[in-house]
Amino acid sequence: MERPGWVRLLSPARWRTSCLLLLWLLGTTGAGAQTVDTGVLGTVTDGSGALIPGAAVTVTNQATGVKGNIVSGSDGAFEVRYLTPGEYVMDVTLDGFKTERRTFQLRGSQLIRVDVQMSVGGQQETVEVVAAGQLIETQSGVTGNTVSARTITNLPLSGRNFTSLGNLTAGVVASGTQFRASGARGMYQQVSFDGVSALNNRGNNLFMYPSVDAVEEFKVQATNYTAEYGGHAGANVTLQLKSGTNALRGTVFEFYRNDALDARNYFSPAPNPKPQLERHQYGGVIGGPIKRGRTFFMASYEKTDDVREVVAQANVIPDAFKRGDFS
16 A cells, blocks of 8 residues: 655655654643743741741742752752743742742743741741732843733734834834834844744844734843844844643634725825725634643734725826827
């Protein structure tokens, strides 16, 4: 029995390699867009202020269940890096002390400090503190702005283009395919999606535009960002795309515009017809688990059907000129 045509393109050795690669991908913990300066750090002390070494610190992403674990050092300090933005729960445990729990929101490229003071008691007792607002970042002097998914969804973005979000940051001008920050030219920008550069290296222009419904977080770092973002001296724009979670979720959308309420173009007076405009922008996003707590998927689709007429002025050669009469 003949094998399907697409199978015959692979030799037995390559077929086995492809299968092993697929199995490895399915078994790998979802990582995605991690940066060294996205994380939480702090110091563990007791009621008297004495440093506590050896305390187990576990940081859990509430949406995915992915955990980060570390033990406080001899100076009571801990750092959990390479995290993704989202809602987190941090548990600090040690024999002879109550379990301390902290709940907080972590933004992209944000390193926050959460100091923990433990109380004497049993581990089965839990002291929980929920951050009332966004924690202040004191670990760096970077200037910029972060826009969350909720804000992105609620803002009336013209054409639903994420680049418009750059204008929400002081000192940043976003237009066309470039971001200009603090007087630096657009040619010095850096734009990355999930940690991967999204620029055309020849012209340093942006050439990919994901659907705003697929964006989890948008951040512009204008000045004073760390050396890991080296290579460019202008605006540093990081886009965090949505990731699948332990729950299957999705959205569908359609945005429609036409010329019904448009004003007539000044250079197209009646009885000329008003220039036509009919724009459909539609698509959807879906994400969920492949292996709960480890591997996830997210897919996005968007299409724009745009029909429009544009009024333009042009010089036309008179018929007399065509006959050679230039009088």
